[in-house]
Amino acid sequence: MPLPEYGGVLGQKRAAHLLRRATFGATVSQINAFAALTPAQAVTQLFRQTLPDPLPPPDPQSGNQTWCIPGPANEDREDGDLQEYVKGWIIGQMMSxxxxxxxxLAYSAREKVVHFLHTHFTAIQSKIANSRAMYFQNQLFRRFALDALNPDPKINIKALSVKISVDNAMLRLLDGNLNVKGSPNENYARELLELYTIGRGLEGTLPPPTGPGDYIMFTETDVQAAAKVLSGWELDDEFETPDIDTTIPRGKVRGSITNASGHDNAPKQFSARFNNTVIQGSATLMNGSNATEASALDEIRQLIDMIYAKPETAKNICWKIYRFFAYAPHTPADSLAIDTNIITEMANTLVANNYKIQPVIENLLRSQHFYEAGAGNVKDDNFGGIIKSPIDLVLGSLRIFDLKLPDLMTATTDFYMATAEIIGTIDNLGMRFYEPYDVAGYEAYHQYPIYHRSWITPNYLARRYDFVRSLVMSSQQQGMFTVNVYNFIRANFTDAVASNARTLIITLSGYFLPVTDNLTFDDATDDTSSLTAKRLNYFKERFLQQFDEAYWTTRWNEGAIDLRDQLEFLFNAMLQSPEYQLS
Incomplete structure (x- = not known):
């Protein structure tokens, strides 16, 4: 059954929490609007809107025409530049x-799911090395992101697992194009099992392997058999082979559609972990004894059906969703408690909804557990329980200050300059966008037991603080993104709030920091359940400098000329705090 849902009005703290996790950030006014909604109303606004599909990225060197279309490539155009344009275009979609x-916000929520799929099905730019392959894979993820809005039962993560297997970018990444009859390449088969579907079980809680080649949920025999199922595909460098369901270009079979000569057509025997299943080509789809495109695709569907028939596959996918949107437990005890009480129910929801992930995400974001409102013995650490990824830190900071990108079509060069600056910042903070260190993807999403803690090292933390300083301190500002914090306060808060130093600090904490219950400046009454009195007094000290609180009130009411300077000290202190690094 679905997770029990929270039925009350969100309020500011829960609204900010939801929008930090479900989108790439929200403005003060958007948080205020969502504070008046219930989780059900909020999730409907985020995930049940009719949204436009984005126009493809324009090339400013070609009169803003797009190159992301089927057909022969322009051999005179340097694809490395175009790859950067695709990445910039993706950032633009995240920024709505x-x-x-x-x-x-609804657009941003969809793009957050697209980004989740990107972190699940890995992409590495230097290995893919093709801008159109990157673009069409991103489009494929978008087609499947809000799968509950599509009545087609073939639009779900199970079907996506079939389609990603013959996606041009994935064929490039994991050498699927080198996997042929008589010379199988097992790279993609191994990662399909280990990373994208059934996984290797709940880390930290697994029994020892029974022997060499035993990966608990599957065996080396299964990898070898799966590689043969997946054999016989090659890149379509001209992107002229459309998928029958999505029309998005994919790879093509070696040989021809009536004689898939690179496909291993022999029966494939799997291990007892998969009930000794045998996969072979359908006689009704083959051309005599020859494999066809249709029979080769059908074998992949049989493979995915076999893997998804195991309940561990739904649980592995739901764990990925949970760690992305809610929390990543770091001990076996916490993992087991969440697995029993939360993940099992999420997996039931996934299966009951024909493997559509949108209902699972929506139920999680409406749940008592997500808002720490549930009873029981499950340890709740959701507020501030995730270290922001560099992309969430940077885009979330830009969005809460309502900083926008230049228009994609009327200021295309400026748009790509701005997104290149964002990508450079994200890279500098430790997330090499579209260039994770290995085929498992960004470590923060998969590496037990530290998960998202891998975003923080002494160097990366210092660089996060530098980013904040360059954003809010006028003496340090450079690049295309700068904030006038005085104008921000004037635009979003009343004089009654802004003129009172303590009220202002507490109010800003509610929007910028995740844990803000029972705030006080008084050490004697501090329950230390969230931000401590010591932390708030530090913010106040950095804010007021040598002035007292009454003098700040007077200076605000008089409109003193250097109010921005003092506010910069406050924002710099608050946004450089450890708490601001948390979501």
Whole structure:
């Protein structure tokens, strides 16, 4: 059954929590609007809107025409530049660039799911090395992101697992194009099992392997058999082979559609872990004894059906969703408690909804557990329980200050300059966008037991603080993104709030920091359940400098000329705090 849901009004703290996790950030006014909603109303606004599909990225050197279309490539155009344009275009989608204000958060929520799929099905730019392959894979993820809005039962993560297996970018990444009859390449088969579907079980709680080649959930025999199922595909460098369901270009079979000569057509025997299943080509789809494109695709569907028939596959996918949107436990005891009480129910929801992931995400984001409102023995650490990824830190900071990108079509060069600056910052903070260190993807999403803690090292933390300083301190500002914090306060808060130093600090904490219950400046009454009195007094000290609170009130009411300087000290202290690094 679905997770029990929280039925009350969100309020500011829970609204900010939801929007930090489900989108790439929200403005003060958007948080205020969501504070008046229930989780059910909020999730409907985020995930049940009719959204436009983005126009493909324009090339400013070609009169803003797009190159992301099927057909022969322009051999005179340097693809390395175009790859950077695709990445910049993806950042623009995350920022809801050019989207009407009333759809901005919903658009961002969809892109957050697209990004989740990108972290699940890995991509490495230097290995893919093709801008159109990167673009069409991103489009494929978008087609499957809000799968509950599509009545087609073939739009779900199970079907996506079939389609990603013959996706041009994935064929490039894991050498699927080198996997042929008589010379199998097992790279993709191994990662399909270990990373993208059934996984290797709940880390830290597994029994020892029974012997060499035993990976608990599957065996080396299964990898070898799966590689043969997946054999016989090659890149379509001209992207002229459309998928029958999505029309998005994919790879093509070696040989021809009536004689898939690179496919191993012999029966494939799997281990007892998969009930000794045998996969072979369908006689009704083959051309005599020859494999066809249809029979080779059908074998992949049989493979995915076999893997998804194991309940561990749904649980592995739900764990990925949970760690991305909610929390990543770091001990076996916490993992087992969540696995029993949360993940099992999420997996039931996934299966009951024909493997559509949107209902699972929506139920999680409406749940008592997500808002730490549930009873029981499950340890709740959701508020501030995730270290922001560099992309969430940077985009979330830009969005809460309502900083926008240049228009993609009317200021295309400026748009790509701005997104290149964002990508450079994200890279500098430790997330090499579209260039994770290995085929398992960004470590923070998969590496037990530290998970998202891998974002923080002494060097990366210092660079996070440098990013904040360059954003809010006028003496340090450089690049295309700068904040006038005085104007921000004037635009979003009343004089009654802004003129009182303590009220201002507490109010800002509610929007910028995740844990803000029972705030006080008094050490004697501090329950230390969230931000401590010591922390708030540090913010106040950095804010007021040598002035007292009454003098700040007077200076605000008089409109003193250097108010921005003092506010910069406050924002710099608050946004450089450890708490701001948390979501």
């Amino acid at each position: 660039t050019g989207i009407a204000a009333n759809l901005s």
